[in-house]
Amino acid sequence: MDSKEVWRFLKFVGFSASAGVIEMVSFALLNELTGWSYWPCYLIALTLSVLWNFTLNRKFTFRSAANISRAMILVVCYYLVFTPATTVLGSWLADDLGWNEYLVTGINMLLNVSTEFLYQRFVVYRRSVDSAVRA
Numbered sequence: 001m002d003s004k005e006v007w008r009f010l011k012f013v014g015f016s017a018s019a020g021v022i023e024m025v026s027f028a029l030l031n032e033l034t035g036w037s038y039w040p041c042y043l044i045a046l047t048l049s050v051l052w053n054f055t056l057n058r059k060f061t062f063r064s065a066a067n068i069s070r071a072m073i074l075v076v077c078y079y080l081v082f083t084p085a086t087t088v089l090g091s092w093l094a095d096d097l098g099w100n101e102y103l104v105t106g107i108n109m110l111l112n113v114s115t116e117f118l119y120q121r122f123v124v125y126r127r128s129v130d131s132a133v134r135a
Contacts (some may be wrong), residue, residue: 023046039087043087055084065132078120086112090105
């Protein structure tokens with residue numbers, strides 16, 4: 001991996017960390033204030049963080065001029081696999097096995113950052129990295 005890719009990965013992790021804050025805060029608020037089970041709190045928090053992360057990474061990390069709709073559809077495809085898998089696993093761990101909800105959400109977030117960078121870099125923005133023209 002060259003220095004440009006390392007820098008890109010570090011930016012992705014930084015923006016993902018900010019998305020993680022959004023996810024954890026919204027998860028905590030929903031978990032503590034609603035009395036809902038794990039999965040609706042997780043799904044709402046995940047959706048908020050995905051929107052934030054997609055927007056920032058498209059503009060600043062991958063600097064892509066690719067079609068936004070196409071890129072978002074590809075990201076949705078990733079989450080069509082990731083979300084059910086982590087929702088079912090998270091619900092089983094938190095609701096059935098009694099694991100701490102915040103630990104489970106943290107594990108899901110680590111799985112997300114490690115797999116989503118690879119997916120976005122080599123699938124979503126494969127041919128459009130650094131294609132946005134700066135004014």
